[in-house]
Amino acid sequence: MSVSDADVKKIAKLARLRLTDAEVALYGGQLTKILDSMAELSKADTSAVAPTTSVLGAVNVMREDEPKPFEDVEALLANAPERDGPYFKVRKVIE
């Protein structure tokens, strides 16, 4: 399996990563090698095996839906790269 430059760019777009041309070339080669090394998994017969999603046995953990206000909202907002009062500020998304 060879991962082409076009594949790398498509995956990078899905992952919201802007890559340089040098990175595209580097990751293409490395992902090809890594994915090739994973081909051995096809040797494992899993036709009658269920996937593991939780090692503790997946069960829904339920609780009452009671609001618990976070006591230090300012500490959260203080980390914002851009803010406007009690809001996080983002670039315009509607043309």
Next chain:
Amino acid sequence: MAGVPVALKDNIQVKGVETTCASKILKGQIAAYDATVTERLKGADAILMGKCNLDEFAMGSSTENSAFQKTTNPWDAACVPGGSSGGSAAAAAARFCSFSLGSDTGGSIRQPAAFCGTVGLKPTYGLVSRFGLVAFASSLDQIGPFTRTVEDAELALSVIGGHDPKDTTSATNEPAPVSQTPKDLKGLRIGLPREYFIDGLDPEVEKAVRAAVDVLKSMGAEIKEISLPHTKYAIATYYIIAPSEASSNLARFDGIRYGYSDKGATNLQEVYELTRGAGFGPEVKRRIMLGTYALSSGYYDAYYSKAQRVRTLMADDFKNAFKEVDLIAAPTTPTPPFRFGEKTNDPIAMYLSDIFTIPSNMAGNASVSIPCGTSAKGMPLGLQLIADVFQEKRMLSVAKAYEAAKPFALLEK
């Protein structure tokens, strides 16, 4: 634990203190709340001394992937401390603190513990709350301590462990109290998995581990060869599941709420792409790409779904083994500590350093690395003990018996 100095891996939140995960994308992010483990340490009056270096977002096996600092192995500054919790391991080994906390997703506590000559405990998945630990691979991540004695690991676990309603994957089991050191190991069955004593295993590591097993045998333990037949799939399975979960978990780093944000972006899409492109380092980007690929349409069944099924086979290997034996003994790492730069250009070679530690994360069981001597060059080597889920008490009591018979070669003061 009043007055005991503790250091934390810098992916664990302490209110009012920066959490960077050794990543440029989180530089300057001040935690607005305590992790549950932090809250419990503070509640026990421990003294939080500071944060320890790590591979960026806990992705790596040598701590060379930190965006900020280089951590050397305190036994030899030319060697890596292991990773990803390399700073925590080095701090405990060099006696900068009484103990430290790290996180273990594929061996990130046990491998650096082996490389730095400390005890490194990965508790059963769910025994320690992950609330306030920056998520890497949520089905595998577990917090645990680095200590210089086994009893210290038990004490640390008794403080940080136990159910937490803030972590829905937290188990209802409570950590066992500190165990008595057994006088002998009569009646104990220890398995040696033949798949861990393979060609790629360094002869010095093998010799030290077999000598340690002989000590356990001389104390009355029965030693049996066992098989964990799906071990050969560990690396491939891990490097599908962990990056897949990481690609989802790391989606939250988008330049909007905290940390680095690219100022040159003209629209929201560019804010995301430029922030993440410049904010993440090479290994993190590589794993996000790998995980995104494995989860993408057309490849999901061949990679992610397949890996989850093979994970079941690996967990079943342990279930079957623990019908025959009480405990498994194995090397922690395939090699002694390696040098800086030795594996940085070859991701697969670096990934192989976790081959013996990944299976326990896959099965979620308890495991610990304890020092078992040194190499000819005087570098520490680790013995790994693996127990069934929630069997920490038995596992650590055997570790204590070994420690009593063969005191650990610790770094001198």
